[in-house]
Amino acid sequence: MATKLLLTFAICRLIATVGLTLDPTELLRLGVDGQLTVDSSDVDTASLDFGLMSRAEPLAVLHPASAEDVVRLVQAAYGSAQGFTVSARGHGHSINGQAQTTNGVVIEMSGGSRGGVWLSPAGKVDSPRVSEKLGYVDVWGGELWIDVLKTTLQYGVAPKSWTDYLYLSVGGTLSNAGISGQAFNHGPQISNVHELDVVTGKGELLTCSEAQNSELFHAVLGGLGQFGIITRARIALEPAPQRVRWIRVLYSNFSAFTRDQEYLISLHGQPAHQKFDYVEGSVIVDEGFINNWRSSFFSPRNPVKISSLGADGGVLYCLEITKNYDESSIDTIDQEVEALLKKLDFIPASVFTTDLPYVDFLDRVHKAELKLRSKGLWDVPHPWLNLFVPKSRIADFDKGVFKGILGNKTSGPILIYPMNKNKWDDRTSVVTPEGDVFYLVALLRSALDTGDETKSLEYLTNQNRQILRFCDEAGIGVKQYLPHYTTQQEWVDHYGDKWGLFNQRKMEFDPRRILATGQRIFKPSSSFKPASW
CATH class of the missing domain: 3.40.462.10 (FAD-linked oxidases, C-terminal domain)
Incomplete structure (x- = not known):
């Protein structure tokens, strides 16, 4: 009880500072299995990224223990009368604050209670799931590619397409494209995914692929986190050379x-x-x-x-x-x-x-x-x-x-x-x-x-x-x-003929526009008033 009271007080203090009226008991009622914290070191870490060119302090940081923790948080944000924003953060290698949020919660997808743990298709913690016969591996969205490589090599296989740097999260690179010198042959990493589990901006945990929820599948791949948070990815494998x-x-x-x-x-x-x-x-x-x-x-x-x-x-x-x-x-x-x-x-x-x-x-x-x-x-x-x-x-x-x-x-x-x-x-x-x-x-x-x-x-x-x-x-x-713009018109110009579809997908999968506001593509719905906009 003392811990809950302390957390309530800390969140109230932060909310008062930025002028929001979010009731912190909404967060306390989530009952997450992981850790929801306002600890200053966690907040500081989530406030910065690899670019070191912007800083934005979230209200709180969630270290999820499962996809269900992500679901509970997003559902709370989506259903809240006043609302708050949610940004998924991988290993913090964004350049221009894309994974930051000032008036919301950052989900630390890598490390912490999830570090080194893989997710089964059923959404439960399980041992690494490498299917040699079917040529894929199921992996938690916050897992680092270096750990994917180390695990798959134990079976003599490896993903086909890479980035030059492996200390990036799976969900992070799939939200952009994921490219390196193999892309000419195999395509980017987003061309080598069989299936995803995604928590949409409405708090729905959906499995999607070419055959199932295909609109969400294609939206999320390269979608800059705008349509959902990747909690599991099924990655294509090939025999690994020596x-x-x-x-x-x-x-x-x-x-x-x-x-x-x-x-x-x-x-x-x-x-x-x-x-x-x-x-x-x-x-x-x-x-x-x-x-x-x-x-x-x-x-x-x-x-x-x-x-x-x-x-x-x-x-x-x-x-x-x-x-x-x-x-x-x-x-x-x-x-x-x-x-x-x-x-x-x-x-x-x-x-x-x-x-x-x-x-x-x-x-x-x-x-x-x-x-x-x-x-x-x-x-x-x-x-x-x-x-x-x-x-x-x-x-x-x-x-x-x-x-x-x-x-x-x-x-x-x-x-x-x-x-x-x-x-x-x-x-x-x-x-x-x-x-x-x-x-x-x-x-x-x-x-x-x-x-x-x-x-x-x-x-x-x-x-x-x-x-x-x-x-x-x-x-x-x-x-x-890894685009960065400061006005929506620049984003419209960036997407060109794709803007209509991109906007339509946003309205379908994140209608309150609570996800990935650090990208500065869409303003949150009128109940949100981030100071940085």
């Missing part, structure tokens, strides 16, 4: 670089031995950056210099490719790689190769994270900008941005790689540019307080605006990935 041949080659000519990338992704339908398993690329505009953690192949004793390679416009391009293999193909891996490389037009003396276990390749960015953490360079603001650029305009983007706006300074990796649009399902909520092929351009910069103006948060944020303005004025037709 090792990876990891290769990087350099280009000084952008046309040759993109021509080779587009050729490699055109092989997606070929037998395994006739194609690479992963195709990515990066742009190097800073002489010092070529030898950094993203380019760990290059020896510190013999650093590569942009000037020595005849870079066009002072810019180099790095093609990054892999070939998976195991004991049965170890005798042919050299010949397969050589045959593919012969068809590419890179700088002949720039081949850098290493072999490593499959899990080490997939988890490669985490090792970089540990290095950056040791230097105090991880928990800094991240003004990232991720864009989908149509193939028809990628050369214009190169000229205007890589060789123009960026100059010769950057403070983080710049990724660029093409994907096949036919690997994406247009029925999902994601929007992509026109054309059969489009590129991801990811400017993954970090703002550093070093006294160098070009590394400051203000400089990089302004540069992002300049890039977006350039694309708009040049009519390049980019689409933001």
